[in-house]
Structures are given as C-alpha cells and as structure tokens.
Amino acid sequence: MAPVAHSSYDVDRIRWHFPALREGAAHFDGPGGSQVPDAVATAVVGTLTSAISNRGTVTPAERRADRIVLAARAAMADLLAVDPGSVVFGRSATELTFHLARTLSGDWGPGDEVVVTRLDHDANVRPWVLAAEARGATVRWAEFDPATGELAPDAVGAVITGRTRLVAVTAASNLIGTRPDVRAVADLAHAVGALLWVDGVHATAHVTTDVPASGADFWVCSPYKFLGPHLGVLAAAPGLLETLHPDKLVPSSDAVPERFELGTLPYELLAGTTAAVDFLADLVLPDPSAPRRDRLVASFTALEEHEDALLATLEARLRAIPGLTAYSNAKRRTPTLLVTVDGHDPQALRAALAERGVNAPAGSFYAWECSHHLGLGAAGGLRMGLAPYTDADDVDRLATGLEEICGRARATPTARSHSHTGGSVA
Known part of the structure; x- marks a missing residue:
C-alpha cells in the first residue's frame, strides 16, 4: 500500500x-535520463498489449491510436502552455532540431547569419553550424562567463546583427545548470526579425514552462528527462509551422503538425508521455478537479x-x-x-x-x-x-x-x- x-x-x-x-x-x-514511475510503464505496456493500428476512425484499433496521439498532444500542450496543434513528436530533440534546421535553412545563403552559444548542448549547436555551412551562411558565437557560468543577454546581443536569421540558446545548461534570461534573448532576436530556437530539454524537467511567455519561436524537450519514455517533442505556433515545408513522403499528411512527423508515431511512447505529464501534475495532489x-x-x-x-x-x-x-x-x-x-x-x-x-x-x-x-x-x-x-x-x-x-x-x-x-x- x-x-x-x-x-x-x-x-x-x-x-x-x-x-x-x-x-x-x-x-x-x-x-x-530520469527514472520512470509505475504509471508510465503501465501506460506503455497497456498500449503495446491492446489492439492498435494506424490512426483512423473505422475500427476500435484505429480509434485507439488516434486517441493516444491526441491525448499526448494535449498533455504536452498543458505542460508547455501551448496549443495542442503546436506539438510535434519525433525520435529525440536532437533529431527534431536537425530536421527543422534543414527546413529553416532552406532559404539561407551567403550574408545570412545564425547565432549559437558556448553554453549549449551540441544538439543545439551542430545542427545550426552544419546548416549554415551547407548554405554558405555565417555562424556567430555568444560566449558565457566561465567564472560565473552566466550567459548574459548582452553577450548574445553583441553578436546579433541585422543579418541574423536565427538565434539558438538553451533554457538551462545540461552541464552546469545555468538558466539564461530567454525572454531577454528573444526580444533581442525578434528586434532584428530573427527566430529564436530554445533547447528546453534540461529546463523542462525542473521549472514551470510557459513557451509563449519565454518568447521562444521553437522549443524542444525530451519526455525521458521528466519521468517519461524516450521521445522528442517540439512546440511552435501552428501559424509558424504552416509557413514551413519540410521534406516528406508524398502520401503522408501535409497537415500541421503531422507534416513534420516522419513515419508512424510510437503510440506506446506517446501513451507513456501522457502518463508522465499526469504524474507530474499530481506531485502535490492539488484539487483533482482543477485544470x-x-x-x-x-x-x-x-x-x-x-x-x-x-x-x-x-x-x-x-x-x-x-x-x-x-x-x-x-x-x-x-x-x-x-x-x-x-x-x-x-x-x-x-x-x-x-x-x-x-x-x-x-x-x-x-x-x-x-x-x-x-x-x-x-x-x-x-x-x-x-x-x-x-x-x-x-x-x-x-x-x-x-x-x-x-x-x-x-x-x-x-x-x-x-x-x-x-x-x-x-
């Protein structure tokens, strides 16, 4: 008991x-990678041992798959304070960043610039460096203070110019824990018309996340860091996603957010993600009738x-x-x-x-x-x-x-x- x-x-x-x-x-x-509560394991096993198929509306198995996907989008939307239509699933945050880097850099060229920081995990550095190199764009580096571990907004602002197309920054360093002022960086990026990509993998596990309030245009995170299964999640406004056209298979859906999801989704992992978010929502057992x-x-x-x-x-x-x-x-x-x-x-x-x-x-x-x-x-x-x-x-x-x-x-x-x-x- x-x-x-x-x-x-x-x-x-x-x-x-x-x-x-x-x-x-x-x-x-x-x-x-965190340990996993029993509710998450139960959700994964329950999905794997239930009748399930590709999403649809005809058979119980199809409808079950559809419900699992929609429930996972709703759960992550609540965790990140976004619209469920903002939520894209992928194998990992690294894969999602590489995938979107190829898409976002499609119209970059010589004279364009991208800003990355020395504070970040390489998953929020190398995809942008490689994308810039492939397009002939310039990479500019924002430095953090090694004595304090601080990444000051001014340090990022110093390398943002009118040619900056995208700024990539972490919401929290996975190595030393530093949490930069993402909102201030967002304001600097947006002032020159640049997009802000935020690696929220480490931060999302520890602090209340509100993607719109952060100013991030894109936010990636990983459920396996916050009690869930191995999966990656991207959040971006549906209107912004509508403007992007990634490489995809001809028959696959062109709807948002599905156009960014390659192949059949791992339904059991989505069920585990929903269970993880529900477990987090009840850490202190607040009013169960509350949203x-x-x-x-x-x-x-x-x-x-x-x-x-x-x-x-x-x-x-x-x-x-x-x-x-x-x-x-x-x-x-x-x-x-x-x-x-x-x-x-x-x-x-x-x-x-x-x-x-x-x-x-x-x-x-x-x-x-x-x-x-x-x-x-x-x-x-x-x-x-x-x-x-x-x-x-x-x-x-x-x-x-x-x-x-x-x-x-x-x-x-x-x-x-x-x-x-x-x-x-x-």
Missing part, C-alpha cells in the same frame, strides 16, 4: 511509485522548492571538500552540479561512488563547447543532478561518499568556484 498522501511535497509517496528505486541506488543521473495546467504549475512550484532545499544542503557539504572546484555558479540554475576535485579523475570518482550505491556520472555530456570553454576538454567533470524522487538520504549518501573519497573539510574550507584563471576561494 502506498504511503498516505499529503497536500505538500511528499517525497516518500512519490518515491513509492518508482520501482527502479527498490534496487537501492541513489540516482543523481537524472540530467541524462491539468493549473495542477502542473502547483506541482512544479513545489518541486522547485524541494529541489532547491536539497541542493542547498548538498552544495554546503560539497563546496567544503578540499580541492573541489564547482563550475555551477550562476545565480539562476537548475539543481545540477558539475565539479572536479584535485588529484581525482572524474571517472574514478564516478566509479568510487558507484561502489557506494550512488549513481553520479562523469564526462562532458555532449555539452562539447561548454566543457571546452570551462577548460575541462572532453573529460568534463562529475555531474550530479536532482530529480523529483531525490530525498535527503540520497543527498547524504552522495555527500558522505565524496567526503570519504576525497577527504573531509579542514577548518578553513579550500573549495573553489571556477574562474577563468583556475579558481578562486569560495
């Missing part, structure tokens, strides 16, 4: 719904408070470890920490923590430009990310593990925050 539910954030009740946690590990690998969007806002508000409190405890202990350098220093960020420790290879730290039942991966996590800009190269660092199921015991196990591996703090902590010259006393 599940623990008794309360209206506040009850992490014990939430954890009960995650079968994977019964294996005993403390999971800090959520930025790479799902309202419940999602209430849940994410409570989730942020929960994760921020745990992060404060974790940071206080980790930053006191001798020789530790923290690279997650922005004022506004997700509950994500990237660190290195003098004399300890990040992969060795990862392995030593794993022996203690703590899953915290190491590397650069496809944030290629970001890791190199921090001076970490391809090796990156040890990354720890919190999730809705993280509890105080998990945090204590992680902190205690690193203290045992690296040594506890001396009377005067020597932990450092990263600076361009190699770190300064925190």
Whole structure:
C-alpha cells in the first residue's frame, strides 16, 4: 500500500511509485535520463498489449491510436502552455532540431547569419553550424562567463546583427545548470526579425514552462528527462509551422503538425508521455478537479522548492571538500552540479561512488563547447543532478561518499568556484 498522501511535497509517496528505486541506488543521473514511475510503464505496456493500428476512425484499433496521439498532444500542450496543434513528436530533440534546421535553412545563403552559444548542448549547436555551412551562411558565437557560468543577454546581443536569421540558446545548461534570461534573448532576436530556437530539454524537467511567455519561436524537450519514455517533442505556433515545408513522403499528411512527423508515431511512447505529464501534475495532489495546467504549475512550484532545499544542503557539504572546484555558479540554475576535485579523475570518482550505491556520472555530456570553454576538454567533470524522487538520504549518501573519497573539510574550507584563471576561494 502506498504511503498516505499529503497536500505538500511528499517525497516518500512519490518515491513509492518508482520501482527502479527498490534496487537501492541513489540516482543523481537524472540530467541524462530520469527514472520512470509505475504509471508510465503501465501506460506503455497497456498500449503495446491492446489492439492498435494506424490512426483512423473505422475500427476500435484505429480509434485507439488516434486517441493516444491526441491525448499526448494535449498533455504536452498543458505542460508547455501551448496549443495542442503546436506539438510535434519525433525520435529525440536532437533529431527534431536537425530536421527543422534543414527546413529553416532552406532559404539561407551567403550574408545570412545564425547565432549559437558556448553554453549549449551540441544538439543545439551542430545542427545550426552544419546548416549554415551547407548554405554558405555565417555562424556567430555568444560566449558565457566561465567564472560565473552566466550567459548574459548582452553577450548574445553583441553578436546579433541585422543579418541574423536565427538565434539558438538553451533554457538551462545540461552541464552546469545555468538558466539564461530567454525572454531577454528573444526580444533581442525578434528586434532584428530573427527566430529564436530554445533547447528546453534540461529546463523542462525542473521549472514551470510557459513557451509563449519565454518568447521562444521553437522549443524542444525530451519526455525521458521528466519521468517519461524516450521521445522528442517540439512546440511552435501552428501559424509558424504552416509557413514551413519540410521534406516528406508524398502520401503522408501535409497537415500541421503531422507534416513534420516522419513515419508512424510510437503510440506506446506517446501513451507513456501522457502518463508522465499526469504524474507530474499530481506531485502535490492539488484539487483533482482543477485544470491539468493549473495542477502542473502547483506541482512544479513545489518541486522547485524541494529541489532547491536539497541542493542547498548538498552544495554546503560539497563546496567544503578540499580541492573541489564547482563550475555551477550562476545565480539562476537548475539543481545540477558539475565539479572536479584535485588529484581525482572524474571517472574514478564516478566509479568510487558507484561502489557506494550512488549513481553520479562523469564526462562532458555532449555539452562539447561548454566543457571546452570551462577548460575541462572532453573529460568534463562529475555531474550530479536532482530529480523529483531525490530525498535527503540520497543527498547524504552522495555527500558522505565524496567526503570519504576525497577527504573531509579542514577548518578553513579550500573549495573553489571556477574562474577563468583556475579558481578562486569560495
């Protein structure tokens, strides 16, 4: 029997719904993919074991497929505060970005420019760089401050010109957690008639998302980062999507958003996505009669408070470890920490923590430009990310593990925050 539910954030009740946690590990690998609640697995299995076929209106199997697709669009629309007709599904956020980059760059040419940032995951860099190269357009780079981790709007604005066609920026760094001011960047892009493409993969898992309020023209995210199955989602205004004509098969639908979806959709994964959004909407069990969007806002508000409190405890202990350098220093960020420790290879730290039942991966996590800009190269660092199921015991196990591996703090902590010259006393 599940623990008794309360209206506040009850992490014990939430954890009960995650079968994977019964294996005993403390999971800090959520930025790479979260664990999945029972309701999501049930939805996937239920779909796979039901009669289903291509979408239609004649047979029960056809109608079931259609309902699943429409329900998933409605669920993601509530999560992102968009119209269901804005929602496009794909294999991954990376695939969707490559697909739309080819479409959006169709009329680019010499003299046109695209702006990317050093803060981003390579999935929001390389598609645009390759598209620009193919069309003879110019790529301009916005730099973030490696000491603070901040990507200032002015740094992006400095490389936006009247020739800019598109600006690509992250809503939150998957490596160091920084959350740039997307709305300010949107205003700068729109002032010169450019489009704004936002990688919301990391941010959507942690904070209330309102795509229209962000100013983003395109927003991509991945349900497997927020308790769902492996899938990619793109949101863009239906009117904007109507103006775009991607390569597609002749017989496939030319309607929006279907014209952007290649092949038959994975119905079982769409059902799992709907279940994940419904689970998130009930994290704090608000009024069940309230609209799902309202419940999602209430849940994410409570989730942020929960994760921020745990992060404060974790940071206080980790930053006191001798020789530790923290690279997650922005004022506004997700509950994500990237660190290195003098004399300890990040992969060795990862392995030593794993022996203690703590899953915290190491590397650069496809944030290629970001890791190199921090001076970490391809090796990156040890990354720890919190999730809705993280509890105080998990945090204590992680902190205690690193203290045992690296040594506890001396009377005067020597932990450092990263600076361009190699770190300064925190």
